[in-house]
Amino acid sequence: MPSRIDGAALDHVAVAVERWSDAWPRYAVELGGTWSSGGLNVGFGPSQLRYANGGRVEILQPWRPQDNPFLRRFLDRHGPGPHHLTFKVPDLAAALDLARDAGFTPVGVDLGSPDWKEAFLHPRQATGIVVQLAQAAYAWESPAPEGFPTSRRDPAASLLRVTHALADLGTGLALFEGLLGGRRTAHGDAPDRTWEFADLEWPGPPTLRLVAPHPEVPGTPGADPLRTWLGALPGRLHHLAFAVPGDQHGAGDPGPFDPAGFRPRADVPGLFPTDGATLVVEPQDNLGTRLALVRPEETTGT
Secondary structure (H helix, E strand, O other), X not given: OOOOOOOOEEEEEEEEOOOHHHHHHHHHHHXXXXXXXXXXXXXXXEEEEEOOOOOEEXXXXXXXXXXXXXXXXXXXXXXXXXXXEEEXXXXXXXXXXXXXXXXXXXXXXXXXXXXXXXXXXOOOOOOOOEEXXXXXXXXXXXXXXXXXXXXXXXXXXXXEEEEXXXXXXXXXXHHHHHHOOOEEEEEEEOOOOOEEEEEEEOOOOOEEEEEEEOOOOOOOOOOOHHHHHHOOOOEEEEEEEXXXXXXXXXXXXXXXXXXXXXXXXXXXXXXXXXXXXXXXXXXXXXXXXXXXXXXXXOOXXX
């Protein structure tokens, strides 16, 4: 069995938009994300918002794309939406050796700075999403930029889970459990048996849920919505699951929390009846990324 990377941890999920300010009404005002860190770099500007449980979403915008066009190319090809998952590791050079031994070919390897070292696993090898491996000398913090919303939801939501859809569950487990060392906490079938899942966790939030079309379901049109949604792709980030304090969105009554575009849905892969009266905003109504509001406590289908 290939060795796993000791000490790896899922640090954050990143979404790409044209401008930070496009995402602030949703991720800061409605969900209460507070500014954690950010700045402008060559080709892109990263900004991280922190939620009540410490989970973080990084919002990426293009900046000086003529000098580094990777994010501009992504937006031109795909539009705004999920971009990457970042895993922090204690020793990036050693982690890359293990990744190569496992059959991966890291790209964008940069070991030059003592403060921040990084490399990437390409979506073709990493189940349809960019996986960033990073070694950081310290936690980055910076003041919020001018214009960041001062009126935000209080108390803030918690980022519980990233749900990633895969064509093949075993391939995802080989990467996220086998190489990256996620601890499997649950594994089973959806109530209607059209998809299967595995839950993985690392120290700290968020957790990762892998969902895949059930191998016993015929791949006929209409029989398997998840397989239809994936198409020919090896994987796509399906949704981010947030919890709102007090479960104020339950029973069809959002109370003081009335998020724009969220609608009740009970048929979303990765969600279970035990998640409660779930509200979902579809990608076309949220800059390319589906969000789900679930009960405050982490739940599974088991």
